Amino acid sequence: MNETHTALLQALHDEHAPALWRYALRLTGDDQLAQDVVQESLLRLWNSPEILEQGEPASRAWLFTVARNVVIDERRSARSRREVRSPDLPDVSRTDPIDSALDAWVITDVLTQLTPDHRTVIVRAYYMGQSVAELAAELEVPEGTVRSRLFYGLRALRLALQERGLTRR
Structure with a gap:
């Protein structure tokens, strides 16, 4: 045009x-x-x-x-x-700060039960957002080792939460 x-x-x-x-x-x-x-x-x-x-x-x-x-x-x-139109908006879901604090406390406690290798890769991958390649370079281990530690660390984390009755079996 x-x-x-x-x-x-x-x-x-x-x-x-x-x-x-x-x-x-x-x-x-x-x-x-x-x-x-x-x-x-x-x-x-x-x-x-x-x-x-x-x-x-x-x-x-x-x-x-x-x-x-x-x-x-x-x-x-x-x-x-x-579509069904409604003049009323649905209630906004609000998270309870006490529940969030308790969840954080339980996860922190369970993470301390993991081996240092498993805990390191889980925290850095899921909380710090690092990729497998970044973790491998930083920890000076192969990427396959990082993936293995993540897999077994998450498995141990789930088992520890199940033992506390916090997840489904």
């Missing part, structure tokens, strides 16, 4: 977007969906430069027709039929 089309589209947007949004809002009753309809209509206009060349009245009529069709398509979509 050339600069003339871009300038025409910008002018059409500036002039018609507010009215187009009000029209879409009246059709949908949903502010966010109305904004999406305006964006989709302008995108389709951007992809149809021949409409821009017809001039301002034709482009405006075309935009409003496209907006109406976008709303109809949305209403007919399977997603729209399956």
